[in-house]
Amino acid sequence: AQSVTQPDIHITVSEGASLELRCNYSYGATPYLFWYVQSPGQGLQLLLKYFSGDTLVQGIKGFEAEFKRSQSSFNLRKPSVHWSDAAEYFCAVGIFGNEKLTFGTGTRLTIIP
Amino acid sequence: DSGVTQTPKHLITATGQRVTLRCSPRSGDLSVYWYQQSLDQGLQFLIQYYNGEERAKGNILERFSAQQFPDLHSELNLSSLELGDSALYFCASSGRGGVGNTIYFGEGSWLTVV
Numbered sequence: 001a002q003s004v005t006q007p008d009i010h011i012t013v014s015e016g017a018s019l020e021l022r023c024n025y026s027y028g029a030t031p032y033l034f035w036y037v038q039s040p041g042q043g044l045q046l047l048l049k050y051f052s053g054d055t056l057v058q059g060i061k062g063f064e065a066e067f068k069r070s071q072s073s074f075n076l077r078k079p080s081v082h083w084s085d086a087a088e089y090f091c092a093v094g095i096f097g098n099e100k101l102t103f104g105t106g107t108r109l110t111i112i113p
Numbered sequence: 114d115s116g117v118t119q120t121p122k123h124l125i126t127a128t129g130q131r132v133t134l135r136c137s138p139r140s141g142d143l144s145v146y147w148y149q150q151s152l153d154q155g156l157q158f159l160i161q162y163y164n165g166e167e168r169a170k171g172n173i174l175e176r177f178s179a180q181q182f183p184d185l186h187s188e189l190n191l192s193s194l195e196l197g198d199s200a201l202y203f204c205a206s207s208g209r210g211g212v213g214n215t216i217y218f219g220e221g222s223w224l225t226v227v
Contacts, residue, residue, distance in 0.1 A: 036218075043115060043203060044218040090156065100146075100158035100171050101216065 002027040002093045006104035014112050015083055021076040021107050023091030032094040033074040034101065035065055039087045047089075050074065061085070086111045116140065117219035119204050125225045131192040134222045138185055138206030144168070145187040146207075146216060147179055151200035162187055194226045 003026045013019055025031055032051050036044040048059025055067040065076045074091060088108050092101040116139035126132055138145050147159040149172075158171035162181035173179075176194075181187040191198060201221045207214040 041220075043117070043220040044205075045115070046215060046217070049215065100161070100169055102158070103156035105155050 002031060002095055002102050004091050004093050004102055004104035006089075006091055006107050008107045009105070010108045010110065012110040012112060013081055016080050019076075019078045019081045019085070019109070021089050021091075021109070023074045023076065023104060024072050025074065025091075025093045026072065027093060027095060029095070030069070032096070033065075033067060034092040034094070035059065035063070035074075035076050036090045036092060036103075037061075037087045038090065038106075044090065047076070081109075081111055083111045083113075085109060115217040115219060117204055117206050117217050119202075119219040119222050121222055122220065123223045123225075125227060126194060128194055128196060128226055130194050130226075131190065132194065132224065134189040134191070134202055134204075134224070136187045136189070136204030136206075136219060138187070138204075139217055142206035142208050142217075143185065144207045144214070145181055145185070146205040147173075147187070147189050148203040148205065148218075149200045150203060150221070151197075154200075156203075159189070191224070196226050199224055199226045 005024045034049045035047040047063050048057045050057045050067045088106045090106045091104040094101045118137040120135045143164045146161045150156045159173040160179050161169040165181050176192050179189045203221045205216045205218040207216045
């Protein structure tokens with residue numbers, strides 16, 4: 001069965017600094033990969049997704065992620081964070097023919113002035 | 114706004130009771146998913162319906178059941194509630210089902226069992 005690991009429970013960065021959130025997956029074939037963001041009291045919003053093709057994926061709100069098959073990783077990046085980026089970020093994996101998404105445990109992002 | 118509507122937003126009920134959570138998918142979406150988010154289990158897939166039929170089942174307890182109606186809205190029924198059922202329950206929808214289709218989440222229904 002597929003699994004997702006987000007090794008960082010909580011990350012604090014300064015506003016304007018760069019950000020990288022880590023995600024590692026476990027699955028024998030190429031999975032479908034997603035990053036979602038959950039703001040306090042809100043639902044999950046899709047930031048970006050990778051199905052195939054270009055391994056660098058652009059998403060909304062200035063985020064991007066890079067699929068690295070050799071490292072089984074799909075890290076999320078942003079060159080300069082804004083205070084409004086403070087939220088919980090979830091990496092998720094899906095596989096073809098299986099309806100469900102398997103989510104990581106999430107990384108809580110705090111932005112300091 | 115994802116277009117997925119869930120009611121109620123908050124619910125407090127006692128152990129042993131039964132509640133129904135309601136979900137209206139995005140206009141035109143045929144597939145509805147239910148997820149549970151709790152502190153100890155994280156985000157867990159419960160069940161999926163596609164055009165009225167059950168398509169996939171995950172970690173859904175026997176005390177829980179769901180259905181999707183002809184107008185495509187869905188209900189999640191939780192019975193014999195226990196304290197551990199306290200969680201945020203998400204509904205999500207997608208166009209045709211299948212993980213290749215983008216899944217849009219509602220804002221969730223907060224259930225507190227006391």
